[in-house]
Amino acid sequence: MLARQGATFASIRFPTPRSNTPMGEVVEVGADVKNLMAGDRVVVPFTISCGECWFCSHGLFSCCDRTNPNAEVAIKAMGHSPAGLFGFSHMLGGYSGGQAEYLRVPMADVGPIKVPDSVTDEQALFLSDIFPTGYMAAVNAQIQAGDTVAIWGCGPVGQFAIRSALMLGAGRVIAIDEVPERLAMAEVGGAETINFSKTDVYDELMARTDNRGPDSCIDAVGCEAAGHGAADAILDKVKAATFLATDRVHVIRQAIMSCRKGGTISIPGVYVGMGDKVPLGALMNKGLTIKTGQTHVQAYTKPLLARIIAGDIDPSFVVTHPASLEDAPTMYAKFRDKTDGVIKVVLRPGG
Ligand SMILES: NC(=O)c1ccc[n+]([C@@H]2O[C@H](COP(=O)([O-])OP(=O)(O)OC[C@H]3O[C@@H](n4cnc5c(N)ncnc54)[C@H](O)[C@@H]3O)[C@@H](O)[C@H]2O)c1
Known part of the structure; x- marks a missing residue:
């Protein structure tokens, strides 16, 4: 596989902005690359996929069987190995992330897509990750026209999940977070909101849905959920610390308890290992469906680029902090501490 990558790579330079995953200009391509040439302006998915294995040929790009050089480690931990990912963990390949002036992109004919001049960098950039992630979360939520969708987390992924759920026909989106500027951005995007540090989420969702519960629930928070005094959340913290x-x-837990009977729970939020006290009895007896996964980015880049060109959505709404690469340490601290109104940072090398 590595020998093959030697001919299928592209090197991308970044005069253009990047979040954790990038876009930039192609400076060099391997001998086997057919779709790209030096000078192309491209967005690079965070998933590295061969395009040929059984999983890629079934559209399951983040499950690619051939791009994780550390597959043995992942198999021991998870039974099977997902695809290699840029800027993730050593278990998923140890590939560096896109926060550098240059990036070597394996399987370059399968991942990067060219961006037309009519689309700005800030509009195209999030096709690399968070726009497809929010969109796939909404697809996985199996939304029917008019449905009520509850979305936990109003970070960048939650913001795109809100807008995607509405694009896919949701009648109501109820977004849950505690950070005022994130709740405000969710409202601008068309959601009703619940502040989980001020309100009991289950009680409020029941009150707003005539006790039926939301048709679909999306967890756009993941394994670092806050719980502010809830007994289960305190136990989670103690267990993680020890x-x-x-x-x-x-x-x-909250999504399983809140979702209506026969509803769907979509989990784009990342989980890494073991969690406990998942109410399996409620999951089973309420007949819930769970759908999840690292995003199959390559399945969504072209259709979502078409949506941007058509004017259905302008993803640049989420950018709150454009900055230079040199500002990265400060921006990381602000993002971690949720200060200065930060929701999404875009780093422009040399900017
Ligand atoms: N599946 C994928 O391919 C994929 C891709 C990108 C990101 N992700 C994951 O999606 C998740 C969200 O990413 P992000 O960039 O938006 O993160 P983020 O940290 O910016 O946002 C998470 C939000 O959840 C809120 N939150 C915390 N506890 C909560 C609770 N109990 N109830 C409701 N909200 C709560 C936080 O206040 C925060 O605003 C992360 O787990 C990230 O790793 C997954």
Whole structure:
């Protein structure tokens, strides 16, 4: 596989902005690359996929069987290995992330897509990750026209999930977070909101849905969920701190308890290992469906680029902090601490 990558790589330079995953200009391509040439302006998915294995040929690009050089480690931990991912963990390939002036992109004919001049960098950039992630979360939520969708987390992924759920026909979106500027951005995007540090989420969702519960629930928070005094969340924190569990699954518990009978729970939020006290009895007896996964980015880049060109959505709405690469440490601290109104940082090398 690595020898093959040697001929299928492209090197991308970044005069253009990047979030954690990038876009830029192609400076060099391997001998086997057919679709790209030097000078092309491209967005690069965070998933590295061969395009040929059984999983890629079934559209399951983040499950690619051939791009994780550390597959043995992943198999021991998870039974099977997902695709290699840029800027993730050593278990998923140890590939560096896109926050550098140059990036070597394996399988370059399968991942990067060319961006037309009519689309700005800030409009195209998030096709690399968070726009397809929010969109796939909404697809996985199996939304029927007019449905009520509850979305936990109003970070960048939650913001795109809100807008995608509405694009896919949701009648109502109820977004849950505690950070005022994130709740405000969710409202601008068309959601009703609940502040989970001020309101009991289950009680409020029942009150707003005539006790039926939302038709679909999306967990756009993941394994670092906050719980502010809830007993299960305190236990999660203690267990994670003492290495008895890795993941804080407070939001999954809340989603299972809140979702209407026969509804769907979509989990784009990342979980890494073990969490406990998942109410399996409620999951089973209420007949819920769970759908999840690292995003199959390559399946969504072209259709979502078409949506941007058509004017259905302008993804640049989420950018709150354009900055230079040199500002990265400060921006990381602000993002971690949720200060200065930061929702999404875009780093422009040399900017
Ligand atoms: N599946 C994929 O391919 C994929 C791709 C990108 C990101 N992700 C994951 O999606 C998740 C969200 O990413 P992000 O960039 O938006 O993260 P983020 O940290 O910016 O946003 C998470 C939000 O959840 C809120 N939150 C915390 N506890 C909560 C609770 N109990 N109830 C409701 N909201 C709560 C936080 O206040 C925060 O605003 C992360 O787990 C990230 O790793 C997944």
